[in-house]
Amino acid sequence: MNRHKIFIFHVALWLLIWATAWIFSGGDSQFAGENFMALLFQILVIAILIYYTVPQLLLKKKYVAFTIVSIVIILVITLILTRIIPNSILGIEGEMGRLPRPGPRPGPRFEDGQSLSGNPRPPSRFFINVLLIAIAYVIATLAEIFLFAKRKEEEIIINKNVALQTELKLLKSQINPHFLFNALNNIYALSAIDSGRTQKSISYLSDMLRYVLYECEQEIVPLYKEIDYIENYIKLFSLKSSKTYPITTSFSIENQNVQIVPMLLIPFLENALKHSNIEKITGTFINLTIISTTASIDFEIENSKPEFNVIKDDVGGIGIENVKKRLAILYPNHHELTINETSQAFKVNLKLQLNG
Structure with a gap:
């Protein structure tokens, strides 16, 4: 105003x-x-x-x-x-x-000058x-x-929103290079094994890059696109070996067009692939489940833990801390993240309330 x-x-x-x-x-x-x-x-x-x-x-x-x-x-x-x-x-x-208006006439007074009426x-x-x-x-x-x-x-509200958007862009910029780094590493490893599979992996990578570069520019995306990305990521990873990795997925989706912020779930899968020692195959596992209704999304992933720590590449994953920050910004008071770790397994359960 x-x-x-x-x-x-x-x-x-x-x-x-x-x-x-x-x-x-x-x-x-x-x-x-x-x-x-x-x-x-x-x-x-x-x-x-x-x-x-x-x-x-x-x-x-x-x-x-x-x-x-x-x-x-x-x-x-x-x-x-x-x-x-x-x-x-x-x-x-x-x-x-014209004469000024006469003022009020003085009333009767005592000899000392005080008014008889006593009015203040x-x-x-x-x-x-x-x-x-x-x-x-x-x-x-x-x-x-x-x-x-x-x-x-x-x-203050406007400045806070600007700061949140800036932080989200920074977090996204951390995610995308990391994804590309992992994908190219997988293709490089595959090229020494099977050129036919290398072509398939490039096709998967193309679909994934299209999602990352174009779809992820939107604030929210349909859940099915996020699931397609997860499936392509697993396929791309699985092409590294002729053996079948013990990775199981289960998707129960009531409405595929329910909305979710992009690239929110994939860090959990990356973390599981990196730390489960899944390449050993024997005695390892990754179980991924997504159950969605029109009002909520329940994501759960559990992976085995090796008896001894496995040394991976020097460049670490973005990790769960990134996801926690994004959840705090994008789903404040409308998410529940539970992490359970034992000597044999690491389990993550994320519940999102979409109505919020």
Whole structure:
């Protein structure tokens, strides 16, 4: 909301307040005449606040200067409203041959000058005007503080979203080179064994690259595309040997078009392939299960653990820490990641609530 709109809002607010007070006074013309100038000076002091003291002092954190200037403005405006304006009006009326209105006649008094009626003196017009001007000024100041806090909150949300998007892009940039590195390593190993299988692996790699380069640019993708990528990854890995790797998959998908963020599940498979010593075949296993409904996805993968640690390539996988970060950003409070590790197996279970 720009300053002109804020000013118009305050003018409309005080017009409404004074109109309501005038209606409750019975539509008295004298009430309107006596308070019309107060309304004009309230508008004046609000304009000074909105266009000068707030942007030049308050928002620049010059709090002492803002307080002093505000007090001076309120007192000067009140003096003009109470002393100068009435005297000017009386002077104009005198020039036109009209006498000022007589004040109230003094009532009977005691000998010492005290009034017999005992009624307290009403507050002075200066005091009333100070209250009217100060109330308008304070309300406008509180409104400005509220709007400023709201703008700051919106800026924080926007900056946070930008930071999250930047982090997601960084995480994606970590995933894609790692995928390509692993895939090329697999093809290189296969080329020394069987050229026919090498052609198949290149075909699988082509499909996978198409998914990574084009589909993964989207924030979400259909689940079936993520599953196709996982299947191609396993096929590409399996072509490394003429033997059948003990890898089992089970997919129970209620709706293949249910949406998921891309490349979220593959790090778990990469981790399992790397640390299960699956190439040994005997005594090893990888079991992968995906069960999906329209409201949730349940991903589970379990792999064997070798008796002794197997030394792999120097370049480590992206790992589960990457996935945890993405889950915290993309599925906050709508995911459950459980990791169980024993001496024989490593098991990961991820539950995603898609309605969130």
